[in-house]
Amino acid sequence: MPSLGADMEHGKVVEWLVHPGDTVHQGDLIAVVDTDKTLMDVESFEDGVVGGYLVDLSETVPVGTPILSLAEPGEEVPPGDGGRAAPPAPQAAPPVPPESALLPAAPAPPAEAAGAPAAVPRPTPGGRRVRSSPLARRLAAQLGIDLAAVTGTGQQGSISEADVRRAAAGAPQEPATAVPPAAVPPAAVAPAAVPAAVAPAAGRAASLRASLGSLMAKSKGTIPHYYVSTTLDLSRMGALMQERNVARPVSDRLVPAAFLLKAAAVAARDVPGMNGFWTDDGFAPSEHVHLGVAVALRGGGLVAPALLDADGLSVDELMQRLRDLVARARAGRLARTEMASATITATSLGDLGVEAVFGVIVPPQVAMVGLGRVAERPWAENGMLGVRMAATATLSADHRVTDGLGGSRYLNRLQELLLTPEDL
Structure with missing residues (x-):
């Protein structure tokens, strides 16, 4: 877990951008980390082949804790360091930026999707298999974005949360399944309409204020x-x-x-x-x-x-x-x-x-x-x-x-x- 600021003491991985067996190079993005201040993309510090995940999604760990194992290029990849060769099934949805709490309520993702590993191919209406992370799928459901129309920039073309946001910026904002924001009463965007694991804006603001004050x-x-x-x-x-x-x-x-x-x-x-x-x-x-x-x-x-x-x-x-x-x-x-x-x-x-x-x-x-x-x-x-x-x-x-x-x-x-x- 890298230090992402002079006052950072701990952080948690909310999205993996690479998968066991993937080859990564220095500077490649490997994960999205949630600090007390914001979500940040973390890059690899060296070249190698991903061996396994060493921490669970949404597990808070101190700065300096190993979060991912890498093997030397050409070296046999160890079979799942720490028993975490595949992303663990998250107990709850990883947090997204505070602004997501202002989005209209959207249908909850299917139960099997909520527990699926990151970037596992998902079938689309046309039958094509799409590699996407849980956070990307959840955000796509909220925004009414068809993942089949999104271009993935992750390893092996997997779709990340950032890819969905880019697609949303240029996509029509009134999909058939989405509820127009103007039609949503204030109660519809209350905390009860947001996934339970998504920290409310007030909660993140309080955490940020405490960190800044310290x-x-x-x-x-x-x-x-x-x-x-x-x-x-x-x-x-x-x-x-x-x-x-x-x-x-x-x-x-x-x-x-x-x-x-x-x-x-x-x-x-x-x-x-x-x-x-x-x-x-x-x-x-x-x-x-x-x-x-x-x-x-x-x-x-x-x-x-x-x-x-x-x-x-x-x-x-x-x-x-x-x-x-x-x-x-x-x-x-x-x-x-x-x-x-x-x-x-x-x-x-x-x-x-x-x-x-x-x-x-x-x-x-x-x-x-x-x-x-x-x-x-x-x-x-x-x-x-x-x-x-x-x-x-x-x-x-x-x-x-x-x-x-x-x-x-x-x-x-x-x-x-x-x-x-x-x-x-």
Whole structure:
């Protein structure tokens, strides 16, 4: 069970993406793991042939517990390590992201399907055998998706939950067997209409809140925070953004966050002491800038997945990745590297009208950037009073690594970058 974040202590496998006898390579997805924060895809750390499952579905185990056995390529596969060569019949449906609780009630899957092994071929109305996981079948039943029309991306073409969601995004939303959401009274989506093993959104939100609170208490108790802030002149950024958005469709338009996050990443790269981790041996700077972005989840709670190598992305690339990252965070499908790799985090409450936010550092990181509301403000310069687009930026940093001088250099660099936004 890999560590999917600095505060993760345990997790549980809710879906296997490989099967005994399958050949996997480093980086291949092997399982979906449920943490206190979200569902995440876990990849293999090495090449090999799947020997057997070492934990049951929905069994909570500590980080570091072996969950899957691999044999060397060409080596005879052991006959089911720990007696778990095949997926055990789950006692209940594995949990799905909180948003699923908002779906209309759907017919329960047949009893034999609920106890079937993951990715066992299932007959379809046309007679074709379809390999699919229990979670994929359950979600397909809820959404009214015909598995025979879904293209599987798993081992041997098996259909995963992610494949069903992709199909649902492009499929008609009014299948004959589905109940239109508008016709479902509130009582129909009460917890009784959701499979018993599906944790309600409130339950996951409470778990996430407890996990986040524990991590922040640890941060405030062990990291000597200091804070600095400044008001950013964003007049040139606003003019450039307006110019670039003129000929773009609404869905492709840039927003201020794209420029602000890109500048925050570049400034972290340019100013020593802001980008990296505090370890037992002291500060360890990072060669990469993986910018964590605080994302509020619809069901409640907060996660901060990383935009990998954010300093090397163009503003347009960063905007596209940001949209994708937020969508997957709220759907509960983040990759391990996105949750465990952030080297500095940015948080913004500007869209909620907040003028300034002073964040709490996410350990083992050593800094957090807070971005406030972008708005027109009175601006005095050279004895003249005018109106400019501006925002308040704050920095929370670790006093063991830097001090106010380093923090002011970071904010000054942030302003320099935003005065020449065309170079970002």
